[in-house]
Amino acid sequence: xxxxxxxxxxxxxxxxxxxxxxxxxxxxxxxxxxxxxxxxxxxxxxxxxxxxxxxxxxxxxxxxxxxxxxxxxxxxxxxxxxxxxxxxxxxxxxxxxxxxxxxxxxxxxxxxxxxxxxxxx
Amino acid sequence: xxxxxxxxxxxxxxxxxxxxxxxxxxxxxxxxxxxxxxxxxxxxxxxxxxxxxxxxxxxxxxxxxxxxxxxxxxxxxxxxxxxxxxxxxxxxxxxxxxxxxxxxxxx
Numbered sequence: 001x002x003x004x005x006x007x008x009x010x011x012x013x014x015x016x017x018x019x020x021x022x023x024x025x026x027x028x029x030x031x032x033x034x035x036x037x038x039x040x041x042x043x044x045x046x047x048x049x050x051x052x053x054x055x056x057x058x059x060x061x062x063x064x065x066x067x068x069x070x071x072x073x074x075x076x077x078x079x080x081x082x083x084x085x086x087x088x089x090x091x092x093x094x095x096x097x098x099x100x101x102x103x104x105x106x107x108x109x110x111x112x113x114x115x116x117x118x119x120x121x
Numbered sequence: 122x123x124x125x126x127x128x129x130x131x132x133x134x135x136x137x138x139x140x141x142x143x144x145x146x147x148x149x150x151x152x153x154x155x156x157x158x159x160x161x162x163x164x165x166x167x168x169x170x171x172x173x174x175x176x177x178x179x180x181x182x183x184x185x186x187x188x189x190x191x192x193x194x195x196x197x198x199x200x201x202x203x204x205x206x207x208x209x210x211x212x213x214x215x216x217x218x219x220x221x222x223x224x225x226x227x228x
Contacts, residue, residue, distance in 0.1 A: 006188040106211040107169035
């Protein structure tokens with residue numbers, strides 16, 4: 001089924017930047033579209049970004065558009081999220097997730113274990 | 122597209138039959154998935170295409186519905202099923218929003 005492992009989270013001050021990484025193993029990373037999903041403490045899940053397998057297409061949630069950039073390096077089986085101008089409301093656990101299949105069969109599987117980002121002064 | 126789950130939380134006993142509803146603001150055909158999230162863990166895929174059981178998931182879970190109304194049913198609640206459940210739509214383009222979650226607690 002494969003595994004995803006995120007890293008790069010931590011404590012940063014408002015206005016600072018952070019780069020998250022997600023490394024894939026056990027499956028052919030380059031053929032799958034990828035996503036980032038976050039979860040604020042005690043809150044629900046929020047989809048925030050998508051990237052196509054060839055990096056030609058990216059989408060962002062309105063809440064992060066213009067501040068976050070998704071990218072990938074298929075040679076390194078890696079997905080990234082560059083987060084700039086961080087705000088307190090960006091405090092969350094960030095998950096990477098693989099988009100499987102197409103059409104009605106689409107789903108997120110597998111997910112990484114998550115990495116915590118805390119934005120606070 | 123907005124997804125509204127009901128109830129937001131419920132209390133049930135081991136062995137109970139539990140049904141969670143997810144209502145969409147637009148026609149989703151059957152482009153809907155369900156996830157289970159236990160405290161401190163990542164979400165786990167249970168169901169996709171509204172009613173297709175993910176490989177390895179117990180058959181006590183079932184999904185149904187199409188269009189704007191969907192259900193996730195647990196036929197006989199087990200101790201490991203106490204968790205929060207989320208629906209997610211897969212309309213043609215993102216944002217692929219989630220419902221707000223339904224927490225199943227022990228009565």
